[in-house]
Structures are given as structure tokens and as C-alpha cells.
Amino acid sequence: EAGVVQSPRYKIIEKKQPVAFWCNPISGHNTLYWYRQNLGQGPELLIRYENEEAVDDSQLPKDRFSAERLKGVDSTLKIQPAELGDSAVYLCASSLTSGVVHEQYFGPGTRLTVT
């Protein structure tokens, strides 16, 4: 079974430039998560999707971040414009169930460096 796929793995951009990350979850997983992990901290949830609906985007900085999950499968996370503080690892995860207790499966992440 293929795991969660993310691309690109690494991205270096200058501040004020746009950037986009792509995620393909495990087949059949209806729930998809985007996390941001800053150095020395745990992952922080940005947005959670149930199929194509964003059910929790309370931590997504909506002035510059946007996400979509058309057709309830692949998802894209965009930052426009990027700031220096956006340098982090962006993780995508998916889970089979939307139940309270659920195991999440992660992709390898995209390491973003904003210069």
C-alpha cells in the first residue's frame, strides 16, 4: 500500500514569493491534515479536511495561507506571500476514520526555507 505522498520535499524561496505544497493521501482515507512544525516544537495543526470539507481551519493564518481539497482526494496548501517566519516543515497526514481516536499516517514533509 502506498503511503502519503508529498511534494516537493524541499523548497527554498525568497520572502514575498508564493509557494505551494501538494499532498496525496492514502487511498480510501477520508480525513486529511496539514501540519506545520517549527524547529524545536511539535507539529501544529493548520487544517483538517473530512472529504472535501474543511472542518477545522481555526489555526490557519487566512491572510496568507489557503488550502483546498478538490474531489476529496489530493490537497494543496499555498502561502502567498511567504514570510521569513514561515520557514518550517509542512507535514501532510491522513486517517481512515474521522472518529475521536484515530491513527494518522504521515508523509515525509516539505522543508520550506524562506530567505
Next chain:
Amino acid sequence: ILNVEQSPQSLHVQEGDSTNFTCSFPSSNFYALHWYRWETAKSPEALFVMTLNGDEKKKGRISATLNTKEGYSYLYIKGSQPEDSATYLCAFNSNYQLIWGAGTKLIIKP
């Protein structure tokens, strides 16, 4: 604000030695406690999902215990090997969300 603390932040262990580290979490609104291992340049990998107070889980040389009343979990590694070098993350499963600790970075010295 829900807070999950892991200690120590990093740990150097001699190959062959055993080690353990701690995850502290809120003792209310508990649904589950997750342990993940994250090796450099790879995806975080689930180790254990623990739901019951007193739970003990084991996978090879790695085991974990859970105390939900006092809000802590221990992860043990017996006879550390170089391939155990990774960051170990715990996550407190509250209602529909995971609150993550910052991780313990384990480095095994040959």
C-alpha cells in the same frame, strides 16, 4: 490551553544501553495517547496508540506505559541500536484533535 511536555529534549545513549523518556499530558478530556518515531528525512511512523490507564504496549525492544490519572507516559528502549536514532513524539488525543509534544531526540553512539 492543552499542553504536552516531553523530556528530555535530547538524549545521547551508548549502543547497547537501555533508555527511557517521558511524555506529560493533561489528565482531563483524555481519549488516547500516541507515540510516533520520526527518523530524519522519513515520515513520522506510529509506534503505539494507548487508551486505557495502566496500558502497556510492546513492539520488539520498544515498550510504553500509560498513567492517565497522573497524566504521563513512558517510552522504553531496551538495548539501543543505531537504527533507534530518531525523534520520538507523543501526541495527546483529545476530542478529534492531537496535541503534540516537541519530541525527544535520541542519538545512539556506537
